[in-house]
Amino acid sequence: MxxxxxxxxxxxxxxxxxxxxxxxxxxxxxxxxxxxxxxxxxxxxxxxxxxxxxxxxxxxxxxxxxxxxxxxxxxxxxxxxxxxxxxxxxxxxxxxxxxxxxxxxxxxxxxSDPLPSTVLNSIWLVVHVLIIFVGEAALALAGGTGALYLMQEHAIKSKNPRFFLKRLPSLEFLDSTGYLFIIVGFTLLTVGLVTGFVYAEKVWGRIWSWDPKEIWSVITWLIYAALLHERLVAGWRGRRAAIMAIIGLAALIFTFIGVNFLLEGHHDEFTRW
Amino acid sequence: MNLPDGSRHFIKSQIVNIESLEIVLIGINHRSAPVELREKLNFSKTETEQALLIMQKEPSIHEVFMVSTCNRVEVLVSTDQPEAVKKLIAAYIAAWKNVPIERFMPAVYVYTGDKAVRHLFRVTASLDSMMLGEPQILGQVKEAYRQAVDTKTTGVILNRLLHKAFSVAKRVRSETGIGGHAVSISYAAIELAKKIFDSLENKSVLLVGAGEMAELAVEHLMRSRCTGRVLVANRTFSSGMKLADQFNGTPIRFEEIPETLEAIDILISSTGSPEYVVTRHHVKPVMRRRKNRPLFFIDIAVPRDIDPAINRIANAYVYDIDDLQGVISENIKSRQQESVLAERIVDEGVMRFRCWYKNLDVVPTIVALRNKLYNIAEAELYKTLHSMDISEAEQEALKKMTEAMVNKILHDPTMFLKNPGTHRNKSTYLDLARKLFRLDPENHH
The missing domain is CATH 1.20.1440 (de novo design (two linked rop proteins))
Incomplete structure (x- = not known):
């Protein structure tokens, strides 16, 4: 293997x-x-x-x-x-x-060899994991698109088109693509969280258990929700949207890995060394 | 089996001193002649046609082609008397255009053979243009060629040469970045607009003030499918109205500019105003109402119309004339780098053409024709003799017969190719013979 x-x-x-x-x-x-x-x-x-x-x-x-x-x-x-x-x-x-x-x-x-666990056999879990990962992947791409946006914006603003201007697509396109990734990612993240709650209800008998991963997932979710809200209401486009997409990605990475090193909880074993 | 060695050289020794045609190019361009001279030498379409017909009547000129643009006049001929023809054409052009020959001659360049071919290729590929890589020249040469074909002044050699020139130009355009990226202010502005907005569809433009460059930019924008509204603001409303009519746009009053900022996407400004027409205070509150949709200011005026501080507002972009100039000089540099690659494509084209041209001579054609027939005869004879049981003397007789047949078959075509008649174009028949007997490998075509 x-x-x-x-x-x-x-x-x-x-x-x-x-x-x-x-x-x-x-x-x-x-x-x-x-x-x-x-x-x-x-x-x-x-x-x-x-x-x-x-x-x-x-x-x-x-x-x-x-x-x-x-x-x-x-x-x-x-x-x-x-x-x-x-x-x-x-x-x-x-x-x-x-x-x-x-x-x-x-x-x-x-x-490490996986422990035989019944926790992982539910269909809810398969759905939960798959959807969350695909959603997070879309958000990771949104972060990358945001980085491309910032590079291109810098090239145009600084009036130094030597390198990036020719190689990167237009700002508007990068912005709308990043937005699309965030909508897709956010939607899947939401569905993923809900399936997670449903699954938690089934296994542990309660929806919410103050697990650090749960808390951070919700924080990440709130960041993206804020980004989308601001975009729709106040027109947060371009530079700010790109920066937010990158901040969101940072929170996502922390939720994904960081939480397991710094804090403990029932998601812990999945990211154990 | 071998045929007698002597027979292979039989024909070669008979052909001596057949004069081949030389390609000669006579011209002036923006580098060799100042504009005062060039504008005098410009040939209109009808003048070009007359000139072509007159030059063709000259017995020493076999084929002739001529292209005249504002930056150059080039005459291309195939001739058997290169020296005489150079003087003839120079004198002819000077006389036609009433330019003293002693003033004209220093500006003239003359190229023959490969150098003429290379010059034509470089001109057509826009490597010799005042603005490296500009796309018009190819169209101009094509148009001139069409005219020469209609006037029937070109033949096998120049037809081949011009077609090769077009294919070289096409290769240069598609394989190098020589035509890439704008080198004029208005084009550079539009290229930038395309890097800010994904497509210019439904983008609205506000033109502030009038000016050639600004109007040109609006025209380019509309040609780049910028389909939104066009607004025109001018200090004097009436002249603004006239300009608006030109672009199918709407005139607005000068005081209305700040409130229009909300609805437009691109602002092109070139007024004579001594102070800023649009300031940061105008734009800052508008951006929120625009929901931060990008706003692009193109400031062609000196002194500037647009407050440069606007560039610091998020999603607002300001380019003044110096910024655009900076973009252009970058683009020119990259075109120059690309021209190295283009020269290599030209070299290759020259080599290919030389190869074809060399073969178009009488001797190589007759030799190739002979070789082809002898090889066929040899192979067939070998096959036949191989399966027969006959005496040495009989074999010899058959060989002799085959040889005689080939020689007799070759006799008339050889004589004809050597001398097709006084008023006939030898190269046409040579080319035909080569095609008829497929004497060139396929990739030559």
Whole structure:
């Protein structure tokens, strides 16, 4: 399984280097190559996760290694899916390296054998995990789009169009794409949280247990809710929306990993070393 | 089996000193001649046609092509007397345009052979243009070529040469960034607008004041499918109205500018106003009401019309004339870098053309034709003799017969190609013969 993992990481890294060369050289064939490699890596990754699912008979999200791998898979998948609708090719130069990094991190995290647990067998949990991860992947892409926006905005404002101006799409497009990612991500996050509550009700008999992960999830949710609200009411576009998307992503990452190191709770075991 | 060696050289030794046509280019351009001279030498369409017809009547000129733009006049001929033709054409143009020959001659450049080919390719690919990479020249050369074809003054050589020039130009355009990124103020402004707004559809423009560059920018905007409203504000309402009519727009009063800021997306300003027409205080409150939709100010006026502090407001962007100039000089630099690649494509084109042109000569064509027939005869003879049991003497007789047949078949075409008649264009027949017997590898076409 390790060798499969190495192969997948190599594919993602190859795709990353193609995407970065595409960003620098702006040659069409590099993009085709990069996209192809990413798709190939994703297919292999899907196969690996399916194998793990079959092997353990449970979703492979038991420890930090598996959750990281699953998160990387979700991000790659959402990016590939979004490419069918949007012409934001350059976001791959953010996505592919991000996915590679997460997977490399996962590779070096020691794998512990999953404990046989009944907690993970409910359909609610499968739905909860899947939706949350896909939603978070969309929000991760929103953060990347926000970063691209800030770069392009800086290029235009500083009147120094030397490098970024030609390579990045228009501000309006980046802004609306980021917004789209946030709507999708926020919606899924909401559904994911609700399914989580329903599941908690079933397993522990109560919806809310002041688990740190629960608290931080809600904080993250509130940040995105505020962003969307402000956009609709006060027209928070452009720079501020981009910065908020990045802050939201930071909160998301903290909820995802940080909480488990600093605080304890019943989500703990999924991110255990 | 080998045919007697001597027979292979039989024809070669017979053909001596067949004069081939030389390609000659005579011209002036923006670098060789000042504008006072160039404007005198400009040929209109009808003048060009007359000139082509007159030049073609000259016995030493076989084919002729001419292109005249505001930056250049170029005459391209194929001739068997290059030296005489150079003087002839220069004198002819000077006389037609009433320019003293001693004033005209220093501005003229003359290229022959590969150098002429290269010059034409560089001109067509816009490498020789005043503004490197500008797209008009290709269209102008194409138009001139169409005229020469209609007037029937071009033949095999120049047709081939011009087509090659077009394909080189096309390659340069698609494979290098030489035509990429704006090098004029108004285009640069629109390119920037496209990096702020995703599409210019339904974007409204406010033109403040009048001025050639500002009006040009509005025209470019409308051509880039900027389909929103056009508003025009002028100090004198009546002249604003006239300008608004020109763009199918709405005139507004100068005092209305601050309140219009809410509805527009792009503001182009070029007034003679000594102080700012739009200040930060105008824009700041508007942005909230606009729900922060981006607002782009293009300030072409000197002294400036738009307060530069507006650029610090979120989602508002201000570019003044110096900023745009800065963008342009960046773009020119990158075009120059791309021209290195373009020159390489031109070199390749010149080499390919030379290869074709060299083969168009009589000797190589006849040799190629002979070789082809001999090779066929040789192969067939070998196959036949191989399966027959006959004596040495009989074999020899068959070889002799085959050889004689090939020679007899070749006799008339050879004589014809060497001398197709005094008033006929030799290169046409050479080209036809090469095509008929497929003497060139496929990729030459």
């Amino acid at each position: 390790m060798s499969a993992m190495i192969l997948i990481i190599l594919c993602y890294m190859l795709s990353s280097s193609c995407y970065i060369s595409f960003f620098l050289l702006q040659k069409h064939f590099l993009h085709i190559l990069a996209f192809g490699m990413l798709a190939a890596a994703f297919i292999l990754h899907t196969a690996l996760l399916s194998y793990q699912y079959m092997h353990f008979g449970q979703m492979p999200v038991h420890n930090l290694h598996q959750t990281l791998s699953f998160a990387a898979w979700a991000i790659a998948g959402v990016y590939l899916l979004m490419r069918f609708r949007l012409r934001l090719k350059i976001l791959g130069a953010y996505t592919a390296p991000l996915v590679s990094l997460i997977l490399i991190a996962a590779f070096f995290v020691p794998q």
